Amino acid sequence: MTLSDLIPEPCPHCDQHQPRAGMDQHITTNHADIPPCTARIDTESGGLYTCSFRIGHTRGEYGDQHASPSSTPLGRYVWADSAPGATPHRDEEQQ
Ligand SMILES: [Zn+2]
Ligand SMILES: [Zn+2]
Numbered sequence: 001m002t003l004s005d006l007i008p009e010p011c012p013h014c015d016q017h018q019p020r021a022g023m024d025q026h027i028t029t030n031h032a033d034i035p036p037c038t039a040r041i042d043t044e045s046g047g048l049y050t051c052s053f054r055i056g057h058t059r060g061e062y063g064d065q066h067a068s069p070s071s072t073p074l075g076r077y078v079w080a081d082s083a084p085g086a087t088p089h090r091d092e093e094q095q
Contacts, residue, residue, distance in 0.1 A: 012060035042085040
């Protein structure tokens with residue numbers, strides 16, 4: 001936990017602000033009804049990140065950009081669908 005983990009950030013799915021370290025938990029519990037965003041990025045440095053938000057995360061400070069879970073050493077890795085190595089979210093095929 002670092003100081004920046006304690007700074008509140010706006011939730012991408014509602015009007016609540018949460019400490020950065022608690023945002024992923026907030027989304028998991030409060031927005032469990034929204035399917036996960038499956039966007040991912042294969043970075044040039046070899047890291048593979050998946051989006052920690054849910055479909056339609058257009059609110060909050062990242063807008064429609066995707067962000068990795070905050071538990072990574074560098075905090076969130078934020079990327080856009082247009083970034084090299086990025087795979088946009090796709091709706092799962094209905095089983
Ligand atoms: Zn929320
Ligand atoms: Zn996303």
